[in-house]
Amino acid sequence: MLRLLLIVLSIPLLIPGHIYGQGSPYRSDTVHFSNADGSIRFGGTLTIPAGKKSYPAIVLISGTGKQDRDGTMAGHPMFRVLADSLTRRGFAVLRTDDRGVGETTGKYEDATTKDFADDALAAVRFLKQHKAVRKVGVMGHSEGGAAAIIAAGSSRDIDFVITLAGLALNGLDALKLQNYAITRSAPISDYDRNRYDTINTRMFDTVYRYAGTPELEGKLRSTYAAWKQADDSAFKKDFPDKYDHMRFFLESYITQATGPWYQYHIRFDPVPYLQKIKVPFLALNGDKDIMVTYRENLDMIATTLKQAGNGNVTTHALPGTNHLFQHCVTCTREEISTLKEDFSAEAFTIIIQWLQPLLK
Known part of the structure; x- marks a missing residue:
């Protein structure tokens, strides 16, 4: 789960090795x-x-x-x-x-x-x-x-x-599309891809619903807890002999999601x-x-x-x-x-x- 990465662009050098500003018009x-x-x-x-x-x-x-x-x-x-x-x-x-x-x-x-x-x-x-x-x-x-x-x-x-x-x-649609595209490009199994998509979507929807309210952090924790319980049960049933390597970094996400930028962004129209x-x-x-x-x-x-x-x-x-x-x-x-x-x-x-x- 990550904040929208907005990377500044660059353009081709007009003169190889040119030092900008020196001898410039x-x-x-x-x-x-x-x-x-x-x-x-x-x-x-x-x-x-x-x-x-x-x-x-x-x-x-x-x-x-x-x-x-x-x-x-x-x-x-x-x-x-x-x-x-x-x-x-x-x-x-x-x-x-x-x-x-x-x-x-x-x-x-x-x-x-x-x-x-x-x-x-x-x-x-x-x-x-x-x-x-x-x-x-x-x-x-x-x-x-x-x-x-x-x-x-x-x-x-x-x-x-x-x-x-x-x-x-x-903002809500942008976050969902971005994270869907990221999981599609990640070298992970379809099974794990679906798990990430599910928790991401649930957390995004929770932030959108409770943005700007004092309930937000508590709702994020309960949303995660409900997903984790269901997901752990499903994984144990589907892969009884495997160790689960998937991690969702709850605390860092809560810190981000409860900040002013994220709450404004997810409600941005x-x-x-x-x-x-x-x-x-x-x-x-x-x-x-x-x-x-x-x-x-x-x-x-x-x-x-x-x-x-x-x-x-x-x-x-x-x-x-x-x-x-x-x-x-x-x-x-x-x-x-x-x-x-x-x-x-x-x-x-x-x-x-x-x-x-x-x-x-």
Whole structure:
């Protein structure tokens, strides 16, 4: 049972061995700004294309996990790479440290996806103060996609939206689909796969029903106890001479499930936000992604936006690519760190072509 893993993306190096920022056709500034009530002070980097009197700007929104402004994961400065390539093509890009990281204050562990959306809006307002910035859009990866949807549905300050492996389903369905995909890809027996699916579903449903109430922890414990008793009995009957290796880490799950992020997430409904988004929207997902399944999320975005009257919606499923838009073989989570490709060239081409009209 795991919290949604929202891994920040990277893109291909334009120049092998290039050190970003050195000899670049743009300026890189360290910036600081605060949210509306002054409770959070953000530290970030703003890259600005050189030789332009005006330009569109993009706010990068990271996924789950405390990340610095470069989106550093597994040794890769992922957001730094993304900012470098986009700024070389004429876009100003703002990337910030997450709450409680680097030069940004606040406590990440107490924040929800709605809080991250508010953080993105603070970054948008900061960019709007720059006279040279003529349009501001948001680009969010995975949970950052959900934050982008919330932000764009809550404010008219956002001029375009891009989601990359963006979460666009209600939280309960997203968790069930994610964990179902994970158990399908795991090297376990069908018997154990069914056991994991059963306990996961029961615990998710319990959190959804009792989220925000003082009964939650007790209900989780009783739900688990009832399942464990039935499961132990079934296993003993089916495999009387075998040792049961299956483990469900109850205490760590309860700690996670009773936290503010999880309770907000499982009750999250993107539809009311999507219905209010009238600006151009691009959504890309990998068709081998087991963290944010592509079909359901892209369908939700396209259908909801178009039914609400948004005629400028583009969705793409990238063949053979995983959550980080890498071409994958087994397409499991474990394979990601072994793949040499940083980001599908096809995906990046789609992004740049879609953004091109904004440069005119």
